[in-house]
Amino acid sequence: xxxxxxxxxxxxxxxxxxxxxxxxxxxxxxxxxxxxxxxxxxxxxxxxxxxxxxxxxxxxxxxxxxxxxxxxxxxxxxxxxxxxxxxxxxxxxxxxxxxxxxxxxxxxxxxxxxxxxxxxxxxxxxxxxxxxxxxxxxxxxxxxxxxxxxxxxxxxxxxxxxxxxxxxxxxxxxxxxxxxxxxxxxxxxxxxxxxxxxxxxxxxxxxxxxxxxxxxxxx
Amino acid sequence: xxxxxxxxxxxxxxxxxxxxxxxxxxxxxxxxxxxxxxxxxxxxxxxxxxxxxxxxxxxxxxxxxxxxxxxxxxxxxxxxxxxxxxxxxxxxxxxxxxxxxxxxxxxxxxxxxxxxxxxxxxxxxxxxxxxxxxxxxxxxxxxxxxxxxxxxxxxxxxxxxxxxxxxxxxxxxxxxxxxxxxxxxxxxxxxxxxxxxxxxxxxxxxxxxxxxxxxxxxxxxxxxxxxxxxxxxxxxxxxxxxxxxxxxx
Ligand SMILES: Nc1ncnc2c1ncn2[C@@H]1O[C@H](COP(=O)(O)OP(=O)(O)OP(=O)(O)O)[C@@H](O)[C@H]1O
Ligand SMILES: [Mg+2]
Numbered sequence: 001x002x003x004x005x006x007x008x009x010x011x012x013x014x015x016x017x018x019x020x021x022x023x024x025x026x027x028x029x030x031x032x033x034x035x036x037x038x039x040x041x042x043x044x045x046x047x048x049x050x051x052x053x054x055x056x057x058x059x060x061x062x063x064x065x066x067x068x069x070x071x072x073x074x075x076x077x078x079x080x081x082x083x084x085x086x087x088x089x090x091x092x093x094x095x096x097x098x099x100x101x102x103x104x105x106x107x108x109x110x111x112x113x114x115x116x117x118x119x120x121x122x123x124x125x126x127x128x129x130x131x132x133x134x135x136x137x138x139x140x141x142x143x144x145x146x147x148x149x150x151x152x153x154x155x156x157x158x159x160x161x162x163x164x165x166x167x168x169x170x171x172x173x174x175x176x177x178x179x180x181x182x183x184x185x186x187x188x189x190x191x192x193x194x195x196x197x198x199x200x201x202x203x204x205x206x207x208x209x210x211x212x213x214x215x216x217x218x219x
Numbered sequence: 220x221x222x223x224x225x226x227x228x229x230x231x232x233x234x235x236x237x238x239x240x241x242x243x244x245x246x247x248x249x250x251x252x253x254x255x256x257x258x259x260x261x262x263x264x265x266x267x268x269x270x271x272x273x274x275x276x277x278x279x280x281x282x283x284x285x286x287x288x289x290x291x292x293x294x295x296x297x298x299x300x301x302x303x304x305x306x307x308x309x310x311x312x313x314x315x316x317x318x319x320x321x322x323x324x325x326x327x328x329x330x331x332x333x334x335x336x337x338x339x340x341x342x343x344x345x346x347x348x349x350x351x352x353x354x355x356x357x358x359x360x361x362x363x364x365x366x367x368x369x370x371x372x373x374x375x376x377x378x379x380x381x382x383x384x385x386x387x388x389x390x391x392x393x394x395x396x397x398x399x400x401x402x403x404x405x406x407x408x409x410x411x412x413x414x415x416x417x418x419x420x421x422x423x424x425x426x427x428x429x430x431x432x433x434x435x436x437x438x439x440x441x442x443x444x445x446x447x448x449x450x451x452x453x454x455x456x457x458x459x460x461x462x463x464x465x466x467x468x
Contacts, residue, residue, distance in 0.1 A: 125327035
């Protein structure tokens with residue numbers, strides 16, 4: 001089997017479209033997960049058991065059931081609740097929910113790593129709960145967990161093919177479909193591999209910059 | 220401001236049914252430099268933590284200035300106002316590692332006192348001057364020695380203009396050769412500013428150098444109360460003699 005440039009070329013438009021779906025799901029799903037995990041982690045650290053317990057219970061359920069099951073539940077369940085968004089929206093919501101649970105766990109670890117003395121010093125200085133969170137806890141808890149959050153986004157990225165189960169055709173599924181039509185898998189799969197590689201490199205750049213900036217503060 | 224910035228009465232505190240403070244009554248006069256000594260585990264830190272609102276007592280009342288900090292039906296607003304009047308210097312410094320020395324000193328004045336950046340910096344500058352660290356304003360805490368960190372922590376506390384400043388063994392986390400600089404700074408402040416001070420220490424020399432009144436806390440009770448010469452040289456209790464013997468070696 002030899003590489004066929006003209007076939008590869010003809011695959012590009014459809015792959016490009018599907019690639020956009022993958023990017024969309026990763027960027028929006030990843031951002032929602034990263035943002036949503038933070039308040040979730042705050043609930044997990046609440047002084048009140050009636051807040052902490054349910055937050056922890058939902059976390060356990062989301063983390064310990066397969067993403068695929070959650071997607072099916074949303075896909076077939078939401079219409080029963082009178083809401084029928086597009087499969088892509090459901091897919092992104094499912095990815096966001098699933099990874100928000102992991103992100104919450106990551107943030108929780110970040111917060112627990114900040115010594116109690118930091119909060120106490122801030123309390124004696126008169127900072128309110130929100131000011132302590134914003135100016136003392138977050139700046140110390142988040143930078144160390146950024147690599148772990150980055151890994152979550154990468155994991156989410158690699159999970160996007162699961163969306164095909166609810167009829168969302170992202171990059172890998174499109175490549176399989178193209179391959180199945182023409183019985184040539186080499187070109188579409190190679191293009192997908194190259195595309196994933198470029199996407200990772202592009203995504204890694206701002207992350208390294210960020211880590212570099214944060215490393216200026218000696219600890 | 221009343222002339223008794225701290226009035227503690229009938230204070231009780233237990234941890235998991237283990238009593239730590241069993242009926243503390245203590246009135247501290249304006250501008251007093253009170254040294255609080257006592258055997259390890261006697262409850263000194265707990266008393267300071269109640270005073271700085273880090274710990275809620277089981278019973279008793281605490282008044283700071285004209286505001287009640289702890290007591291029955293103290294409103295949240297009054298508690299909050301009282302809390303503002305107390306500063307604390309911790310054994311482990313507890314500087315914010317993600318902020319520079321200046322950043323540590325201006326955070327609370329800006330957020331809590333509502334000062335503008337320039338005013339907060341100017342005031343922090345004068346306190347950093349006082350503790351001899353103006354040239355370290357832009358340094359990160361991690362690059363400072365323990366003695367320097369503790370001096371920054373003192374400046375940071377003073378930037379909030381507390382009526383009462385508590386020190387919990389401010390030198391006991393320091394290497395021996397760095398103790399002197401912190402003792403000197405506290406001693407100078409005690410001479411120059413009118414802030415009421417409560418100093419917990421195991422060093423009799425430190426207490427003698429700074430305090431005009433010494434109390435000894437043992438087994439949850441204040442067993443001595445008097446001027447340093449009297450408490451150190453003619454203590455009332457055998458318990459105090461044994462304890463002083465142990466710490467002075
Ligand atoms: N948060 C807590 N939970 C349970 N027990 C505590 C807590 N804080 C203090 N204690 C206990 O209360 C007692 C008094 O402790 P405290 O730290 O006030 O003593 P201290 O006089 O400051 O001692 P030291 O000289 O060692 O610093 C100790 O027995 C200690 O174990
Ligand atoms: Mg102590």
